Amino acid sequence: SSSSALTGRGGVSASLSSHRLIANSSAIGVASRLDETLPEPGSAAMNIFARTHYAWQLGIDERFFSTMRMRIVRGRAFEPADAAGPPVVVVNRALARQLFQSEDVIGRQFDSGTLRQRHDASEIVGVVEDAHYTSIRGDSPPTMYTYYRHPPGMKNAATFEVRTAGPPEALAASVRDIMRDVDPALPVFGVMTQTDQIATS
8 A cells, every 4th residue: 555655656566575785784594495404503503504605584465576677587576465375585697506506496396594404385476686785885685575574574664666757856755745644653774866875875
């Protein structure tokens, strides 16, 4: 409903993510195939294993890829019906190649987690083109996109991305008004254009 309200005020599309893009902020986990045996959590061997299995993680909604104009190259983006099902993920090309040496990975499963804890296996439903996440410097990292309605969700904060038809600065007040309608106690801060965010970073 917030997305529809924004469209009526000059927004083209709106989405949310767990982290602000190009802001030196990210969540990083360990992604491994089901046939790989993980070393003991916290061990030196696990630290070595992680260096070749790191995967950046970003929680998103079903409109994120269309809002950010990120092309799905195989499979699909998230759908509302995914909320009631088992964990599914979209991976970028870099992570598909890191895990399976191929981009033909729709329907395959892998384990994700941290250096100390494994998560349930997730099924890949889509492959998206590589994109920068934390920084514009260097290559795009192997990245898994998780559906925000599945754990770990948004936790304590979320970032909204709004694509506008006109000057983005003109929509800032509308964004604040809409969020105030949703919850007057909800703080909205750090509103800036993606261009300004990249310059700040």
